[in-house]
Amino acid sequence: xxxxxxxxxxxxxxxxxxxxxxxxxxxxxxxxxxxxxxxxxxxxxxxxxxxxxxxxxxxxxxxxxxxxxxxxxxxxxxxxxxxxxxxxxxxxxxxxxxxxxxxxxxxxxxxxxxxxxxxxxxxxxxxxxxxxxxxxxxxxxxxxxxxxxxxxxxxxx
Numbered sequence: 001x002x003x004x005x006x007x008x009x010x011x012x013x014x015x016x017x018x019x020x021x022x023x024x025x026x027x028x029x030x031x032x033x034x035x036x037x038x039x040x041x042x043x044x045x046x047x048x049x050x051x052x053x054x055x056x057x058x059x060x061x062x063x064x065x066x067x068x069x070x071x072x073x074x075x076x077x078x079x080x081x082x083x084x085x086x087x088x089x090x091x092x093x094x095x096x097x098x099x100x101x102x103x104x105x106x107x108x109x110x111x112x113x114x115x116x117x118x119x120x121x122x123x124x125x126x127x128x129x130x131x132x133x134x135x136x137x138x139x140x141x142x143x144x145x146x147x148x149x150x151x152x153x154x155x156x157x
């Protein structure tokens with residue numbers, strides 16, 4: 001009777017003590033007001049979560065729990081009301097920064113999202129990915145408008 005080895009399987013449960021991930025960008029969001037009364041927020045990816053920090057108090061304002069894969073890129077609309085987060089599995093989530101709720105999830109890429117950019121009005125979002133596709137999303141109607149396929153290199157900002 002042959003002997004076999006059994007190995008314990010490691011399954012990642014949670015991350016502890018992460019301030020910011022190193023694969024994605026962090027965003028400084030400055031609100032209205034004067035120098036001392038202006039509300040500042042730092043939006044930073046922390047593995048699969050997104051943490052919103054208050055730098056003046058040094059406290060977490062909110063934790064946005066997203067996909068079970070790493071955040072790869074962040075972007076904020078020009079009016080500062082919507083946060084777009086791209087993930088390594090190819091999905092894009094849009095978060096309301098006032099309620100901290102996920103409003104929309106777009107699934108159109110086959111590989112990790114590498115760049116995100118809102119237009120001037122905040123009604124359209126463009127995403128690029130390692131799968132060499134560029135997708136133009138309609139934020140209002142929650143659908144994809146155009147897909148540009150087979151660009152030679154992976155997309156980066």
